[in-house]
Amino acid sequence: MTVRHIGSACWRTIAVVALSAVIIAMGAGTANAKPSVKEYENQIEKQNSDLEGVVEDYNSITEDLKHTKHKIHVLEKKLHPYKVKLDKLYDQAEPIVDAAYETRGMGDTTAILDAGSPDIFVAKISSLDGIVASDSGVIGKLSHAAKKYQDAKDTLDDLKAEQSDKEASLKSKKKKITEAMDRLQDKRKEAFRDDARSRGENIDYVPDYVPGDRGKVVRFALDQRGKPYVWAAAGPGSYDCSGLVLAAMRQVGISLPHSARQQYGMATHISRAELQPGDAVFYNGLQHVALYIGDDYVVHAPNSGETVRIDRLDQAGMSYYGAGRFIN
Structure with missing residues (x-):
């Protein structure tokens, strides 16, 4: 049996071809990647x-x-x-x-x-x-x-x-x-759902992206989804209801007390029809508070044993109490 030796020049050619194929494949993957x-x-x-x-x-x-x-x-x-x-x-x-x-x-x-x-x-x-x-x-x-x-x-x-x-x-x-x-x-919402599915989370509603301070507050609160409710916690690993609102408002330089009742006292009271993303929604005789994100949806820390999540406005508490605004 005759063994043929491949010269160093030939090896170099093979290596270059193989490397080029890898680069092309990587480039194609990058070109086809959807924006985040x-x-x-x-x-x-x-x-x-x-x-x-x-x-x-x-x-x-x-x-x-x-x-x-x-x-x-x-x-x-x-x-x-x-x-x-x-x-x-x-x-x-x-x-x-x-x-x-x-x-x-x-x-x-x-x-x-x-x-x-x-x-x-x-x-x-x-x-x-x-x-x-x-x-x-x-x-x-x-x-x-x-x-x-x-x-x-x-x-x-x-x-x-x-x-x-x-x-x-x-x-x-x-x-x-x-x-x-x-x-x-629309494309952002699709990417948002894809990102959630990659983490095993199924989301029915994705709010529109809101520019400005209201958007910063909403996005912060949404990023806390899945974190557990812990009484008297205000992040970063867990929250109670007023602690989530407190931490969200802190992102735009607004300081609030760690109490739904006191937060309501500090807010400018508005009607339900006036709600905008970033406003606060109060429930159960001021025992619960959530953050409005648009289209009659809120994000909130429900209660012990649950995690921060999105709910319909009327499903986030036993009884609607009122709404308040901190961001003009």
Whole structure:
């Protein structure tokens, strides 16, 4: 039997090929990896920042447009009496124009009288000011005053059109950003459920990502899911009901007492309809408190022998007592 020795150059070639295959496989795995919950949240934060700028610009241009429309309305009211007088003069002008035609050899009087509107009539008859001043000097005065207001109105009409275009453009941008955020919210929820399933947890409800301080409070409380209820505990390994709310609010620099009753006393009391993510919900004659996360769901530390979990608002305590707000 003949044994063939493979040269060192050949071994190097095989090694390079094998290493390349590993790198390609790793690259393919990375390329196919879905973004994490955190990555989606970062994208939502970026979109929300862009949206805030667009909304501010939209609100500003809407206010500007409102003021412009008001100015146009005021000018139109001022312009109206002049238009009424010009309408009457339009009807009375025929003998004046005829006289000018007969004595001064003016052009086609019909073309002037059939101008089609008082505004056009004023423009055409202005050429008669010097000629017919002895007959109707008031025409020049009225046409001058009307033109002054009409010029101002024309300027405002142009401004209104420009502002309306900006408003429409910003509205379109707002719609696109909002739609993009909705898609990211859906993808984040899917990633959130995948992450929970990987830990053996089945979640029916995933709240929307909420930017800002309210979101920080909600996300902290949600991250404590699965940790046991322990009386008088406020983390990091276990919680009771008021201890969870206390620890969550601490994330945004709000200090609360370790008592549901005292927390209610410190809160701004709000109606159930006013609840927003990050608000507190109180139960059982102020013996229990939970944190609202949206869509009639709360996260809370229920009682001894259970763990921090998500429940429907009406299932988190025996009887709803009230709601309170710590984050304005």
